[in-house]
Amino acid sequence: MIIVMGKEADANNVKAVIEKIKSAGLKAFISEGEFVTIIGVVGDVTKLKKGEFERMDGVDRIVAVMKPYKQASRDFHPKNSVIEVDGVKIGGEKITIAAGPCAIESEEFLFSIAESVKKSGAEIFRASAYKPRSSPYDFQGMGEKGLKMLKKVKEETGLVVETEVMDTRNVELVAKYVDILRVGARNMQNFDLLKEVGKVSKPVILKNGISATISEFLMAAEYIMSEGNHEVILCYRGIRTHEPAVRNSMDILAIPLLKANTHLPVIVDPSHAAGNFRFIEATSRAAIAAGADGLLVEVHCNPEKAMCDGKQSLTTQKFDSLMKNLKAVAAAVDRKM
């Protein structure tokens, strides 16, 4: 931690800060410049309350030096984490594709999509039984009935299945039926939910909040890991910006930035980023070219009739051709698919 003293700070102000640092059992190193004095604090700064210093006379600001996350940090775990579920690996050499409809609507649809995406090469099947909808008057999902269908998909197709969990009260139930739990963008800082999925012994796909920083995203992963669950898959789905022509902006820099800071696998959701099926292929290619470990794609056999997100879902035909095209991109960056 660094404490930057203001231009107006006098010797007594500096002294008071140093004493407070020492009384907490830490060391203070002083750099005295012509205009400002900088105080480096060395030791276990987690013992300190930032507020203690921020309000002291003469203090201009506090600069944090250490990253706030530990278990998610590559600093303490240099090698890539590879998460394995029933033989499907996420974060390894091979690009992993999760695909499926936005929502579970009917068993018939679900099986038809599942069989199709499996044939095209997807290894994980995505579908939501609980839907976070902006309007209380929109379809809210099929609930447990949908979870049962998902389980059946797994049994009959062998696909690994994942679904969203939104409510702390449902974590146990959801974990009973699926292989991977998903925490959506709106719940990235629903800390009680993060703690609850942190107690489950199944992997969690964690999406970034649309206005979260990369550091906050990793702190959300840290919440899950701090409860004992280390199998966190980060899913980048874009951020909200000033641009009205897209649902979200897809900051491709997030991928190498995450990769530099964490050992956790990073996948990309091109559907929620683009919000438009026309841009899914370009986004998917870019994600893999930038180093993503996989994709989470919305696919529907009849998107026009989808209960939600129809605009951003690929048809099963288009998904099949996407999968073929991505193979070359994966190979170009030395990945398998």
Add this chain to the structure above:
Amino acid sequence: MIIVMGKEADANNVKAVIEKIKSAGLKAFISEGEFVTIIGVVGDVTKLKKGEFERMDGVDRIVAVMKPYKQASRDFHPKNSVIEVDGVKIGGEKITIAAGPCAIESEEFLFSIAESVKKSGAEIFRASAYKPRSSPYDFQGMGEKGLKMLKKVKEETGLVVETEVMDTRNVELVAKYVDILRVGARNMQNFDLLKEVGKVSKPVILKNGISATISEFLMAAEYIMSEGNHEVILCYRGIRTHEPAVRNSMDILAIPLLKANTHLPVIVDPSHAAGNFRFIEATSRAAIAAGADGLLVEVHCNPEKAMCDGKQSLTTQKFDSLMKNLKAVAAAVDRKM
């Protein structure tokens, strides 16, 4: 709903869209221009799925005409809603001030702050027993023990008390101890929590998410109201922008914009917007000048020692002087305080 056809759309595309509209029992009005055709859809458009049209050949885009919220809308409820709790009115002529510490830390502190803010003119006492912290390693709140202290504050001071609820599992418990429930910014789109507080018969202070639009904010209120609880108090606490020098940007336009679109009371949290005690007074003055119905201010008798948010808390002395200064501003815009 308006359907804008693309420049490339032909007569058959237009025909197909019109037929789909009619088959849903709605009416289509066509405006045929030189380059593009516009189709106005009249009737209960909530029956339609946007996705149905967005993917049809020739369709360029869909423009929504009606606001998505109803119960929160001033269109259907032109008069201001005034919410009353134990004689304290929010949304009326008088400016209502809620003040108190960020977190409940100890009974001694709590009573000391409560008595002080009461003397200065606050009518509602704020304090959190559950804390949404960015880090799992930070103080997470005192839980039920804190709620009990809050209840005691109410009994001994007569102040109306409010606190944050973060977890669906705690809604009932929290409602047992306090007068007003608060849903924080991070949970503005925690839809299960919104539904749960919508079932309680106590007022709810709802904060805007830091990247929510005004329309999404009102849709979150609509969630609560759709469950039967109409006593929603909107609390604007600023938004995240590119500016690094403040915790959040405080878009003062949000106040007249909310007032124009909803009948619900609108209060402002200057502490979380500014993130710095030095700017609380200017923000508070501006909020009242712009038409806010009240403030939610963090006050601590010893901010340097606060478990959290020390930087943005006012001392009890400073709060007292703020209250005095605000009276003149309230009077200048024909409000009482």
Add this chain to the structure above:
Amino acid sequence: MIIVMGKEADANNVKAVIEKIKSAGLKAFISEGEFVTIIGVVGDVTKLKKGEFERMDGVDRIVAVMKPYKQASRDFHPKNSVIEVDGVKIGGEKITIAAGPCAIESEEFLFSIAESVKKSGAEIFRASAYKPRSSPYDFQGMGEKGLKMLKKVKEETGLVVETEVMDTRNVELVAKYVDILRVGARNMQNFDLLKEVGKVSKPVILKNGISATISEFLMAAEYIMSEGNHEVILCYRGIRTHEPAVRNSMDILAIPLLKANTHLPVIVDPSHAAGNFRFIEATSRAAIAAGADGLLVEVHCNPEKAMCDGKQSLTTQKFDSLMKNLKAVAAAVDRKM
């Protein structure tokens, strides 16, 4: 300047950094922690190139300590600057109001508006002869013909007149006709223009770019001041955010933040912030309550017919009532009007 070494840095890396600092004639202070080493650099850091250090082995990042602006900084000029033009003071105890149409359209309109705003209490008359329009097909302004009209307004009404200058080639010409030059938001980082108006001996109203930080805004002022022109009036007109319901977001925190960091006068343009005449009054009240030294308001005697910005212009009647209402707000914050 502070150099934060990465976790992976070894003793040789630290040594190399220290040697580079010393070889530039500066001093290095070292704080050695368990995980990271921090190096405080003391002396005239403007001699250093940041890039020199950022790429050195083991360096994690550079933290600037000093503000990049000097002449604009309150640190070096603690007292408020008051700028005076023909007896009109900006930045003093009195709130100064500039008002007038977006564009100069005709002499008749111009005089009618000028006389009206003068009667209501405006001291500066604003009107643009050169218009930065998003479309090349829109009205681009009357040019020198308009400037002549402005000069006539000044001669006949006694109002101080101001107008926008967009092109380095026009600076001299514009300065010949008007009392105050205005640099618009889109040109806040048109550095050649800033330098050019920096050579003129007339005050300059400088608007913030819609995505500029407060620090960049002050650096733009510094550009003007570095050429010798110290009469810079900062005009805050809001920033671009994710909110679609307003033209710009009006971060009211910008006012106390600017006031804390600079001695220059700060005025607010409520018209361009709100983009909607309905919200001008609330914004204007808030601006004055937050500490602004004045306003720049668009007023038109027939906004429906205005060549541009009709939606955000006040009618002369509405402006007159605004001026009356603002007096009480100004008094509430101990300012005159």
Add this chain to the structure above:
Amino acid sequence: MIIVMGKEADANNVKAVIEKIKSAGLKAFISEGEFVTIIGVVGDVTKLKKGEFERMDGVDRIVAVMKPYKQASRDFHPKNSVIEVDGVKIGGEKITIAAGPCAIESEEFLFSIAESVKKSGAEIFRASAYKPRSSPYDFQGMGEKGLKMLKKVKEETGLVVETEVMDTRNVELVAKYVDILRVGARNMQNFDLLKEVGKVSKPVILKNGISATISEFLMAAEYIMSEGNHEVILCYRGIRTHEPAVRNSMDILAIPLLKANTHLPVIVDPSHAAGNFRFIEATSRAAIAAGADGLLVEVHCNPEKAMCDGKQSLTTQKFDSLMKNLKAVAAAVDRKM
């Protein structure tokens, strides 16, 4: 153009709007719903002033239907534009790489970098003689002396050369020395400069402003084209967002979005987007995978000593390896390199 009437609009309000439309020689189509009336305006709406309608009683809002740009629009020019300079094509099947130092610093450096990037496969040499710097105290570029060096680079290496022009007064001079003019992000809405480069018969690389929308970006191209210069190369360099860990966010969706809306070539500047040499390769790969026609990359033979942007410049060695790696990505998306 669509006029949406408010819920409170009565028959007279609707009538007044219709009459105004008709009196301008246009047609009005009415869709009358239960709550709101929508009026479609057909004909040459550029004759209308939006403001005329926005302020009429009962009008809620105006929705534009047509894109504001024409010459830049793919609607009116479906085929890709290919721009050719001395045999180098931009926008064709082949990916075009422009590379070189941020600023021209010395002839020796310049030639060394130029020869190196040429050998690696770059076809265009970039280097700035005029530098837009945030601080007036930073190196501002070598001016005409630098332009002369650039010309010499062209003569001796055969590379096409490009440089930035910032001031209307320098356009002619710059055009005399280089093959391609560049308009930087900060000047994207410097309309006088856009008009001036629109009169030159040399291609222009136009960068997006960091908070510009895609539509505004294309309107800036339209400005240049409206003066007669149709050779505009769009260069996407990212946007400013809330993320502090990168210089700019690189919204990869901008590429397919631009490609869908315009026929102009689209290249990407990974250096200014990332702001960090470590992320240039991932960004470059993603850009090409997403459909960009080329790159504009900062390369320096000794980045630590660069006068500016050292942190984001690639070494010549790293650039050489980047070029090799990009070939496979280009091939994977059926492009040559």
